[in-house]
Amino acid sequence: MTDRVFSSLSRHASQNPEKIALRSGTRCIAYRSLAAFLAHNAKTLAGPARVVAISTSDPLEAALADLAVTYSGHVSVHVPPFFSRSQQAHLVEAAAVDTVIGACEAPVMTLGLCPPEACPPLTALLDPPVADARRIIFTSGSSGAPKGVLIGERQMAAALAGIEKAIAPGSEDIHLSLLPVAQLLEQVAGLYLPLLAGAEVHFCPEALAALFGGPMAPIVAAMASARPTTTILVPALLSRLVSELRTTATQAPDSLRLIAVGGARTSPALLAEAQAHGLPVHEGYGLSECCSVVALNRPLDTRAGTVGQVLDGVEVRIDDGEIIVSGPTVMEGYIGHPPVTGEWRTGDLGRFEDGRLIVEGRKDWLIVTPQGRNINPEWVEAALCADPRIPAAGLYLAPDDQLEIIAVLAAPVEPAHIETLLSDLPLYARPSRVRFAPASQAGLLKPGGGIDRSQLAHLSKMLACFPLSHDMKECVA
Template identity: 70%
Template structure:
């Protein structure tokens, strides 16, 4: 299982390359030997702790250490994302029946504290085998804003790690730049446990969370330049901002960076072309938490533009009336409080398979049918705007008057003429007639995994001023 394989590898790295850096954040470094010692010492802290433990750490390195320790000792780890609202965090604590926290808590006193790896004595004996039965509950904000708890066990994690290992061939000399929150399952699987399995280094960038929601990119770019990473994982909004910074500085990404995985939302072809021109080797992927985060991924050396790559080994996908249906060992155990899942998982995503590569066409329940009978997948239109680094997300909707309108989430002022330019290559029937601008700071509007919270679009439509994309006349939609 996942715990045996990863932690056996970690113990071996601690013996063979004890002083090699496993985890890094700024000036703080933790060697493989220190990480193994930390796991041995954590037994004292976790021996009598409750089974369900919340992780609520602002520091991504601390969140990673908590996840590793809880997984090693067979607990149920529940990350409380730092970007969730107080209401969402309270919902998580109640729904998952969290008994205690590592880190801060809005409602309970944090009673668990783990030792600092740097202070742990050297490991005298080989690391014990991990305790079986570890699980993680991943809360996704979805499209409703109410988090749903996805239960992921060792079986799902083991299958996802094995599939990704074959797809991207991680190396012991890799240095992974961790930019997505550790609370996201994708970063746990591909950005933490996969590098540790290979004996690689994980370099955390705490400032990336701020940049994800429109904050300054300078610390992220400085970290990338200093760390000289070989791999990283991005969402399209972060990729757009990275490309924009490289353009501004008239430079390319570090030559060390051999693989940039991107997913979470549709990435525009224009953005992918810009990224390639600036030395970013981007490989698109597709997945969802319910299927342990990764279903398919483009393979290095065999990218197929317009697709999200080949299905991972061990994962089975079929298309049923246009819908992507997944089966195999990565499918979740179920949602908290609901009937366990067995067999297939209907993703709700539309797609097709061509020459062994998966093509995503949008969400089944987001499909817009215009009064003229045209079917429009909103992600297709939205991705055109998200090629602009100042627009991390956008939402297309059919207004009450039967016309298409789009809400652009912005981190800096954007001229409506810029919106017209970005949409110019779309066919006339898919072009919105007006645009409204909402700040990226609007709570919960931008989802960290990519995309927009569509449950807010109706309210925003009624409250925002809109600009006509036909004659630049400002108008108000009631």
């Protein structure tokens, strides 16, 4: 992977030196400056492979550090800016971090990189990168001690090749980076893939706040000014973006050709409304353990209700309803655990239809009612998330054996409207009550999409309960 990406970057720096590679606000870094940055900081990072944590909430700085660490053959570990202190401490200990770029309370060596603007010009082609760079990805999960996924060059190379064939990036592309660089999907498809193609990556620092319920206006403004061709969203962010466009009577820029969305199930109704507002959304499916992308709906070849065709080079089979992945994108393993060989059981339920993968939800989230009915919560939750004012929802079987649903609100919604949204479901799958939580509530929304299910029991005790009837008054989050 590193050979191909960095040789392409070197070629772009030679053939089109003033082309912008990375942009954030008024700060622009051309391909020539980016190549010089890598060459100069390779001296600082020279030496045996070490585990380098990248700890910054600035997406441009995180991207630069990732590129420098990878080019120099080290192990990169992003510290997600949304992690708690205890999760950060666990990350540092579990990954055996010995060096940190950025701010970190851990008692390890801190390293500063020379910024691109201060690096001397590169007078020759960029040297080949140091081989065998790796990255450890800590997903937010639902516990205080998430596992670290070890991804090597083999996994990155295979994922890049598969995504490249699926979406055909070009040098004219402008990728609007909205997800944190700490997420593997954004690293693969939002940083390395555009640079491989000679495209521009445009960062939006305000997107981190929006991801957790903050204002959406900065993202709409970034879209208008950057006029991107591609971006990646999670369903909750897509829902809020559609709501913002609807509220402001705005259309998305016509420059967009692909918006990839994944991380949780997306309602077909939400996808349809997104298309109506000029958002060319294509659902995909993947997980960090398989280098983020397993299947994707292609531009000009998408089918609602599916996550598209499996990427070239990746193999998927269904065993007793469970999605099983094999091939070169499967991780090396969890750090501190035995290496993974062969297939990876995803824990996700799915099936194929006309060669396209349909994901039906998590196997371990299945709810079995006292009446013996099996209900996949994502099926019910997707009905609520068809309304952009409800970026996420969580179905919960309460201790009294009643189904209730917690709706995360970005704008006021009436309980009677919840009843309407659920009306197409069979009676056994309809919750008997609803509770409302604001989208801005800390820790409620997961960065990979959806609600943090570990909070459902607590929220059930703390939030007001509304029976699902048409007699209730308006409820404001």
